[in-house]
Amino acid sequence: MIRLLKKLKYPGRWSLFRSDDRLLLIVFAVIVGICSGLAALLLNRSLETMLAWLHHYRVYWWAIFLPAAGAALSSLFLEKIVNEGAGHGVPEVIYAVSRYGGLLRLRSGFSRLISSCLTIGSGGSAGPEAPVVMSGAAIGSNIAQAFSLNDRQRVALVGCGAAGAIAAIFNAPISGMVFAIEVILGEWSTMNIIPIAIAAVAGTEVSRLLKGNQIAFAHRIFDIHFHDILACVGLAVFCALASVLLTRALRAMHHLSKGVALPLWVRAAIGGSMVGAIGYLLPYVLGEGYHAIHKAIEGGFSGGLMLVTAIALLKILATSLTLGWGGSGGIFAPCLVIGAFVGLSFHRFMAAVWSSVIWVNEGCFALLGMAGLISGIMQAPLTGIFLVIEISGGYEVIVPLIVVSTISTTLCHYLEPASFYLKDLVEQGQLLRPGTDARVLTDLSIQELLETDCICVHPDMRLADFLDIVKTSHRNHFPVEDRKTRNFLGMIHLDDIRPYLFDPAMHNAVLTGQLMNRHVKSVSLHDDLSDVLKKMNDDHIFSMPVVSDNRFLGMISKATLLDQYRKELMVQTGRF
Amino acid sequence: MAQRLFHIFRNTPLGRETLLQSIYFCQQMGVLPTVYIPEATKFLMYFENDVVQVDLDPSYLNDPETALTHAEHLLKAAKMKPELFTPKNFTASTLPDIPTNFEFMCCPRSISDLSSKIGLGYIGPRVRRIIQAARFPVLITSPVYKPWQRIAVFFGGSANAVNALRLGIRVATLTNLRLDIFTQAGKNDPSKYRAIVRDAGLEKSLENILEGWTFFEKKRFEDNLYDVPHDALVVLGAYGHGIIRDIMFGSMMEKIQSTISNNLLIAGPKYTVIA
Known part of the structure; x- marks a missing residue:
């Protein structure tokens, strides 16, 4: 067993x-x-x-x-x-x-x-x-x-x-x-x-x-013309703006709520009661809101341009209040609702301005708006396109869907370089997708890059003795340690001895302690490689000593780092 | 290479005893203590194949104004450079990630329960999860500061017991202390255990540090534990036997931790022996 x-x-x-x-x-x-x-x-x-x-x-x-x-x-x-x-x-x-x-x-x-x-x-x-x-x-x-x-x-x-x-x-x-x-x-x-x-x-x-095999929103056949596809460019712009507005409102509410010195559950209740008040006047903003999308797609949503625009804006506010103040849930369904009403608003606006043009049914624009919002806020155009195709059961909207999704994603990327899901991670430097610079550096450690073939010298060593060591070493850097405590004192670079090299009289007069650089910048074994690399770039240095608990452990150099970086990159991307 | 012991500081008298014990361990072993003064009651530890959420007993957040001073005072008194740990990564804004690349970790018997509940025979579920998942050995301290003068290894013959013995040898070598081995042999022939040690190539390492090897042949295991020196650091393995190791702490481990109040250094099933 x-x-x-x-x-x-x-x-x-x-x-x-x-x-x-x-x-x-x-x-x-x-x-x-x-x-x-x-x-x-x-x-x-x-x-x-x-x-x-x-x-x-x-x-x-x-x-x-x-x-x-x-x-x-x-x-x-x-x-x-x-x-x-x-x-x-x-x-x-x-x-x-x-x-x-x-x-x-x-x-x-x-x-x-x-x-x-x-x-x-x-x-x-x-x-x-x-x-x-x-x-x-x-x-x-x-x-x-x-x-x-x-x-x-x-x-x-x-x-x-x-x-x-x-x-x-x-x-x-x-x-x-x-x-x-x-x-x-x-x-x-x-x-x-x-x-x-x-x-x-x-x-x-x-x-x-x-x-049961149910499609979320009943399939409708839309008669889409070229001018409808042209109008999609404008819809994509509105969707992108709504996506950015939702992203910023959610984050702003979150920061606002954090500043209130009350327990989290009280803050959640405050946000919830504000949503309840909005919902009492306009029930469409409550819950997932799928029943509102049904009406929007079927083209049977009563109310004028002002009302549908107000629903879109108030849904953004209600979602921000719910999630930003401590409620639990996601933004997928609210995006679909907001997108549907952005689409509806845009259609009604177009119909009002160009009343002589025969536009496709407003339900089509509701669907396109949903894809535009999902694509924009997640910066994931394929998810937006396929989701709307599958939940509406219709393939004929594919061309305008691609137009809206791609333009909305691109515009959102300009306005908010990271998607809603990734924004915090990017800001904290925590997004480490495979094959990216940050991920490669995270997967490497100073310990595995340590070059331990350095010869340590002591500060009381004469230059003549030091030169004998230089002859046997292939490195340019020499760490100096205290003879008794083995504490790290500084470094000698070959350039430091050049002035005395061709003057034999100095070979027995100068001690290594007089030549060493005491103010050398060092790194610790547990430092982040990205910080180490930044230090090297800022100071234009190619190698640094690694010191821990006052002991010299080895050197870390850009050359070794690059070598290991390439190997790690090949492993992560699977390209050899 | 500087090795580190991770310690979570509890700003209470009990926490002071635990930190003193950690400092003593570090001094004996030449290890650097890395002290974490928590600012939230939760943190995550991501191990190789497990993620452990530690929900700290609220006493860890006692009087935050004095916590740093208290910890630094104890470290400076021991002439140790205070190295304080600040989390860099967060799974959620109130949920810091604690790295798991330390060489040792110090835990009281429980880190999630009120200190009034902690006593012999009780090791909290989070401490158990950490022992089960960690590559490093866990130092479970005695309730009060208790310096140790020798090493006692419990050896039952399993693969994990061999690892614990390696750890004991390492500690004894670094601290220049004598090492005792204790085995509940029962009806088994002691030569069987000696053969395991020989096959593991540990005979030579034991030559200079082994004080004695006691085989308990009679009485119950818990009754024999009176023979374990009170001033010994007890080294042992946990979760050592086959598939059961994933569920059970180990019967020997349970008996030891509920009978003796010595400091325990526990090697879990994932413990990686450092050469």
Whole structure:
């Protein structure tokens, strides 16, 4: 029995998988896809139940406090019960993938499902997609940990979890796959694509089996003309502006909330009550908001240009208040709602200005707006394009979709160089995608670059004796140590002895202690290589002594660094 | 190469005893103490195949104004340069990442529970997770500062026990202290254990430092523990036996930690022997 358990713990050692781990990853991808799909459906069902249950109470005035209660409970749950340092979820997954080989905590597999259910179910303006991505990714990571898979395999399973979750919640396998690769892993390699595709299929099948093969938004046929495609350029600009506005509003609210000296759950309640007040006047901004998208796509949304613009802006405000003040959830669903209303506003504006032109149905622009927002805020055009195609079930909008998504992504990139998910990571220097400079330098350590073939000399050594050492050494730098304590005192460079070299009278008169440079810049064994390299570049030096606890350990040079850098880069990119 | 011991400072009298013990260990071993004065009650430790979230007992954040002074005072009194650790990476804004590339780590018996709960027979779940996942040995200190004058290694014959013996030899060599080995042999022939040590190539290393090898043949293991010198640093392995190691701390380890109050230096299953 114990032998069997031991064998199960290390599947990588089975003869079936030993030669090539692709089959191993495929098997685990199916398991992770099913588990993450089930997690996504669990949240989906819970939200439906909670929203239906609370729906009857929305007519009462005190319903404005429901989002406050939900956000406070959600915050208390995360802070006091599961002790999770709360964030949006997706940046944490990307951080784990880029820095720690996809290691995620087990508690992350369920904590965000419960907290986001409380926030969104009570009316908070957020989406369930980021929590299910977090949950799926944590499931993948913990399955990989349980079966002792290596870093690369673990990262692939994290991607599988994210893909399975998105695929299940939207019934959209391609979107799940593209999202996992484009946003989570940021690396298109066949080793990852195959298991992720399989996990996305598994997640979708779980969803279809338990929920039926439903397309999120009913398919409509749109008659798109050239002038509609031209108008898409303008729509893309509006989408980009809305994306940037949402990104900045979310961050501004977060900073504002941090400055309030109140417990997190109280801050979440404050944000929630403000959302409740907005929702009392304009219920479209509450919850995920998919019912509003349905109406927008079907072209049956009553109200004029002012109202739809107000809904888009207030949804941005409500989402910022919910998430920025401590509620739990993601921005996927709010982006779809805001995008749909930006599309609708733009269509109505165009129809008002050029009333003689026969424009395509406004539902088409709602769809394009959704893609524009998703592409812009995540700076992931493929995710936006495939998601809208899959959730609307129509392929005929592909050309304007590409136009809106690519232009929106490009404009957003100009205005906000990093996407919403990556912004904090980039600012903290924590985004370490494989093959990037930061990642290569992080994976190298000073210890492995240490050149230990230096000959140490003592300060009381005569120049003549020192020259004998120089003859046997092939280095230009000589560390000087105290004879008794072995403490590092300074360095002698060959240039330092040049003035005395051709004057034999000085050879017995000058001591090395008089020649050495006492103010040499050194680095410690535990310094970051990026800092060391910056120091070298700033001071125009090619090598530095490594000193720890006053002891000379060796030299670090740019030449060795470059050599190791190339090797590491080749390993990370798989290009030899 | 300067080796480092990671210590999380608790600004209480109990924390002072723990830091004194760490300082003593560092002085004996020639290791640099790296002290972390936490600013949040949570942190993460990312190991090779596991991520451990440590939720500190709130007493770790006691009186933050004096924490630094207290820690520096103890280190300076021992003529050690205070090296304070500041987290560079954060998984979330209130969740710092603590590196796991130290050579040693010091833990009290529990870092997540109130100090009133800590006593013999109890090692907290987080400390257990750290021991299970870490490449470094973990120093579990006695409740009060207790200098040790000899090394006692518990050797049960498993692969992890061999690692623990290597660690004990390393400590004894660096500190110039004598080493005792204790084995609960029961009905097994002592020559079996000697053969394991010989096959591991440790006989020669033991020649100059071994004080004695005690084989307990009678009585229960916990009753025999009275023979372990009270002033010894006890070195032993944990999670040592096959698949069970992933679930159980190890029966010998549980008995030792619940019976004796010496300082314990524990090598977990992932402990990598430094040459």
